[in-house]
Amino acid sequence: MSSVKLYMEFFKGFWKDNPVFRQLLGMCPTLAVTTSVLNGVSMGIAMTFVLVSTSIVVSLIRKLIPNQVRIATFTIIIATFVTIADLYMKAKFPPISKALGPYVPLIVVNCIILGRQEAFAKKNPVHRSFLDAIGMGLGFTLALVLLGAVRELLGSGSILDYRILGTWFEPWVIMILPAGAFITLGFLVALMNVIDQRLRKAV
């Protein structure tokens, strides 16, 4: 296989197959934790760690796993890495762990991770699975940061707790509430579609 393709395994997660904007997977953490940029970044990093580790392990033992128990095996591996990530965050970054609350343990049932194992890691060699996982993980992080930035700016008038809009700005409380998450996601998905169509027409 050519090296161009390897390159694509990595970049497809950012735009073409972005887990949030294109595949619309993992909506639960996407909508729940993106009240601020910092939460989005931390959730994205935790999720990328779990996705990359799981993909490597699954890809390594892919020929040993009997087809009938593959989902159970994937889930055990995912749960192990999630628990490791959760404990590590609790031990080293207690404030972030507190802000993310139950959404770190919930990565276990995040469909992006199980989806990537089913769709990719179980039938591709380690280096490809690694590139795919890191691309998807960073694509997910990017999406969360975007959502978090819009919601934090409009909902609290700040970015990363640094006040950007002056005191004249009355924060739109709805943007930090769940409804704001749905509204922002809807607009961002629409925007992505518009850009994608323009790009296609241009080509």
Added chain:
Amino acid sequence: MNISARMIIVLTAVCLFAGLSLVFMDRYAKSLIRINAEKAMQEAVFKVLPEVTEVERIEKHERVVFKGLDKEGKLVGYAFVSEGSGYQGIIKIMTGIDQKLQKLTGIYILESVETPGLGAKITSSDFRNQFKGVCVVPQIDYVKGKKPEKPNEIQAITGATISSRSVVKILNSTIEYIKEVVKEEKSVGEDEDE
């Protein structure tokens, strides 16, 4: 090899590895997590008791009360954690009270899951500062939409009366209990002096 034997072997091996790695992780993280919780608690004590330089821990009836001492070792007040249900979940509050158990010296919200932008304002300093010097005799009370007039009143947050009321309720119920604990602690102390 037949397929069921292979399934059992692979699953067992995977679980074994998972279990082992979790044991190691847990041993590494457990002590750190405990230290973090302890540190957060201590810091909160300093936030609610002004001019305190030393904190002593008293445990009574499965409740922890912190005794705040100033530079000369004189008793400034007590701090304790109160807990109760808010609008959406548990609210945990660190509360400081003066040594006569008459006035609060400050409160700090340790944990809460109130609605962002509304109930979550109970963690803001504007709301919390109202509790500085509020009288707890006979009970803390709250008023809506006007400035508090009596020394035992605070003003509820507009649009978040339930959260404000929860805080007041949690404080009132725990203060009664803490008075008992402190009384016992004091009588024990006096016995020792004799």
